[in-house]
Amino acid sequence: MDLLDGNLELKEVQKLQGHTDRVWSLAWNPATTATDVPAVFASCSGDKTVRIWEQSPSTRSWDCKAVLEETHTRTVRSCAWSPSGKLLATASFDATTAIWENVGGDFECVSTLEGHENEVKSLCWNASGSLLATCGRDKTVWIWEVMPGNEFECLQVLQGHTQDVKMVQWHPTMDILFSCSYDNTVKVWWSEDADGDWSCVQTLGESSNGHSSTVWSLSFNAKGDKLVTCSDDLTLKIWEADIIRMQSGDGYAPWNHLCTLSGYHDRTVFSVHWSR
Amino acid sequence: MVSGLINANPVVYEKKERRLRNLATLPDEYAVEPIDQQEIFDHIRDIKDPEHPYSLEELKVITEDAIEVDHERSYVRVTFTPTVEHCSMATVIGLCLRVKLMRSLPSRYKMDIRVAPGTHATEAAVNKQLNDKERVAAALENPNLLDMVDECLAPSYG
Numbered sequence: 122m123d124l125l126d127g128n129l130e131l132k133e134v135q136k137l138q139g140h141t142d143r144v145w146s147l148a149w150n151p152a153t154t155a156t157d158v159p160a161v162f163a164s165c166s167g168d169k170t171v172r173i174w175e176q177s178p179s180t181r182s183w184d185c186k187a188v189l190e191e192t193h194t195r196t197v198r199s200c201a202w203s204p205s206g207k208l209l210a211t212a213s214f215d216a217t218t219a220i221w222e223n224v225g226g227d228f229e230c231v232s233t234l235e236g237h238e239n240e241v242k243s244l245c246w247n248a249s250g251s252l253l254a255t256c257g258r259d260k261t262v263w264i265w266e267v268m269p270g271n272e273f274e275c276l277q278v279l280q281g282h283t284q285d286v287k288m289v290q291w292h293p294t295m296d297i298l299f300s301c302s303y304d305n306t307v308k309v310w311w312s313e314d315a316d317g318d319w320s321c322v323q324t325l326g327e328s329s330n331g332h333s334s335t336v337w338s339l340s341f342n343a344k345g346d347k348l349v350t351c352s353d354d355l356t357l358k359i360w361e362a363d364i365i366r367m368q369s370g371d372g373y374a375p376w377n378h379l380c381t382l383s384g385y386h387d388r389t390v391f392s393v394h395w396s397r
Numbered sequence: 398m399v400s401g402l403i404n405a406n407p408v409v410y411e412k413k414e415r416r417l418r419n420l421a422t423l424p425d426e427y428a429v430e431p432i433d434q435q436e437i438f439d440h441i442r443d444i445k446d447p448e449h450p451y452s453l454e455e456l457k458v459i460t461e462d463a464i465e466v467d468h469e470r471s472y473v474r475v476t477f478t479p480t481v482e483h484c485s486m487a488t489v490i491g492l493c494l495r496v497k498l499m500r501s502l503p504s505r506y507k508m509d510i511r512v513a514p515g516t517h518a519t520e521a522a523v524n525k526q527l528n529d530k531e532r533v534a535a536a537l538e539n540p541n542l543l544d545m546v547d548e549c550l551a552p553s554y555g
Contacts, residue, residue, distance in 0.1 A: 258535070
């Protein structure tokens with residue numbers, strides 16, 4: 122793909138078969154994006170399993186290396202690798218979050234996080250891998266602390282959204298948590314200090330030029346000073362914040378609406394990602 | 398299970414006659430006949446109402462005119478009219494419509510299912526749920542709900 126020449130055409134190189142129901146999501150293993158390491162990604166499905174795919178360095182083709190099954194009892198909706206690439210967290214409609222570890226080529230479920238009242242829809246590790254956030258239809262966002270020995274302790278249950286929470290995402294450089302919801306808003310959660318309580322410091326709703334229907338996803342640019350949200354209202358919105366001020370410890374700096382991209386999609390925009 | 402029916406005395410209408418497809422007029426046997434209103438209606442007319450022993454057609458919950466099809470864009474919109482304004486079965490009916498069409502149409506079809514404007518007390522809320530693919534998928538994993546839907550979709554003879 123030749124970005125500089127404006128050649129942005131996507132070409133299918135391979136179709137990967139295996140899952141027996143719709144594939145909801147996938148995640149690249151961050152430890153495998155170095156040039157001499159075979160690329161790996163995980164996919165999760167309505168067939169209740171997660172598949173791990175690896176690219177062969179010689180043939181460049183993709184093979185399924187493992188099937189993570191017999192753990193989730195309902196659709197696996199999302200998955201995310203820890204920043205070190207050692208752990209994979211999977212979120213399921215069965216109300217649990219499973220943590221998997223690659224033990225000599227085999228993936229073992231080393232922990233199961235319970236607590237959500239119903240379907241868990243999304244999860245995200247913070248930049249350092251010390252925290253994991255989960256969210257679901259029960260309108261809550263949970264923050265879990267990663268302890269030694271693959272133990273996870275629930276730090277806090279964040280209430281505030283009035284409907285189903287669709288997605289959670291940590292800021293790329295700071296421990297600030299963002300959540301997108303069926304209640305049409307994006308909420309920003311912040312903790313004054315490391316052991317403090319988390320609270321909602323901002324809600325990006327209709328009054329702040331926010332979306333008029335379910336917000337499905339959001340993504341940060343590499344620098345972390347801009348974010349893009351996408352929605353069932355058919356638009357994408359770009360937001361910005363004074364990151365320098367926040368990083369210098371000067372307290373929270375709010376996100377402001379920069380612009381709305383409308384007229385490009387005629388159906389729900391489910392997913393968005395800013396290139397690195 | 399609700400002991401009192403929401404609408405104990407629904408109005409029952411006559412069924413419209415069924416059009417036989419005229420195969421003799423097809424010039425090319427490999428030609429793809431565009432999916433039209435009539436075909437969509439045929440897929441959903443016999444869905445049973447969750448509460449009464451009548452079809453959605455007989456109760457005028459759905460009519461042929463309330464179906465929009467765009468064959469080129471592979472898009473369908475079905476507008477249905479619940480028999481009463483605060484029908485709690487509206488989401489079940491909407492789900493039945495979606496499931497029946499999902500099982501009957503090519504997978505490329507995009508579908509919008511909605512209640513006829515002004516016919517339901519919580520119209521916006523019902524429509525939002527019915528068109529949220531994640532909510533629909535999760536609902537269909539609920540065995541009780543799935544049983545109810547399959548009951549409504551089951552063919553009845555006579």
